Amino acid sequence: xxxxxxxxxxxxxxxxxxxxxxxxxxxxxxxxxxxxxxxxxxxxxxxxxxxxxxxxxxxxxxxxxxxxxxxxxxxxxxxxxxxxxxxxxxxxxxxxxxxxxxxxxxxxxx
Numbered sequence: 001x002x003x004x005x006x007x008x009x010x011x012x013x014x015x016x017x018x019x020x021x022x023x024x025x026x027x028x029x030x031x032x033x034x035x036x037x038x039x040x041x042x043x044x045x046x047x048x049x050x051x052x053x054x055x056x057x058x059x060x061x062x063x064x065x066x067x068x069x070x071x072x073x074x075x076x077x078x079x080x081x082x083x084x085x086x087x088x089x090x091x092x093x094x095x096x097x098x099x100x101x102x103x104x105x106x107x108x109x110x
Contacts, residue, residue: 004071005041007052013042016099025100026051026072030079033100034072035060051097 006026008018018024023037036058046052058073082091 001054002070003039004054004057005039006072007041007043007046009046009048009050010042010044011048013040018042018099018101022101025103026077026097027100028077028079029096032077032079033103034058034076036069036072037103038072 006024008016013019018040020040020042022040024040025037026034038053038058053072053074055074057067057071058069058076059067060069060073062068077097078092078095080092080094082094083089084091
């Protein structure tokens with residue numbers, strides 16, 4: 001695929017005024033904003049309280065030509081990691097995002 005998309009439930013896209021194919025940025029609970037914009041995919045295939053995007057895109061390293069500046073990086077948005085006290089495993093599903101329709105910061109790819 002050329003770039004990743006963020007899957008958003010129709011109920012949420014309607015509440016936020018987002019349309020299929022629109023580009024947005026994602027902002028996590030710690031204020032971290034995705035380096036690059038990502039295209040909205042409105043679909044019933046995602047729950048209303050979740051978003052989904054394919055891993056491996058939105059890198060800011062120019063030498064990574066296939067994924068540099070294409071879509072958003074999920075790794076950048078994972079700033080909160082919980083560790084299981086008994087076995088030491090990590091949980092990265094404790095991060096939340098919101099949508100930003102206009103980004104005042106200049107994109108890295110520009």
